[in-house]
Amino acid sequence: QQPVQSPQAVILREGEDAVINCSSSKALYSVHWYRQKHGEAPVFLMILLKGGEQKGHEKISASFNEKKQQSSLYLTASQLSYSGTYFCGTESGSARQLTFGSGTQLTVLP
């Protein structure tokens, strides 16, 4: 079952912040975040493992609440280059099957 991402789309001005949420009905082992620009392959942002650890990558960070089976991706002081579709992927149990959400389209305007 696919994790649920929200919002489906968001439009920002340069410098504004955004939060993208990802939730699952399954007990999660890990959450992965990727960004895909139009016409390109997805690019890895970060992985969060069970344990509630928050990770950072430049001005993009994420948290993982394993009790709620939720993860959030935080984009601060958005830049034009942040535009794209963001996907969360989840792994549960001992299987290494990665299931992605349907994506959140982020548009950053000047």
Add this chain to the structure above:
Amino acid sequence: EAQVTQNPRYLITVTGKKLTVTCSQNMNHEYMSWYRQDPGLGLRQIYYSMNVEVTDKGDVPEGYKVSRKEKRNFPLILESPSPNQTSLYFCASRDSLGEQYFGPGTRLTVT
């Protein structure tokens, strides 16, 4: 240069004509997988392989076959393609820390 390559990049074929999409990685990764991407549905995993001779079904394996005879190669086989398999396909390999590297994609059209 570390990369995942796929061939062909574009393919138009007819229903029922067997085809193979090749995938190769030069990073010595054990884990490889195939995804299809359709508008509004995101990336859906077709098959994955955690090592040579080990393959497992993903979320949408029907109509597809894979093999993993060598670590670097993971071809996707469509024995009898149908129009509902028209999609954008990505191959990916994953390192031991979980970072996944995607190939450039193969756009398949089945008429």
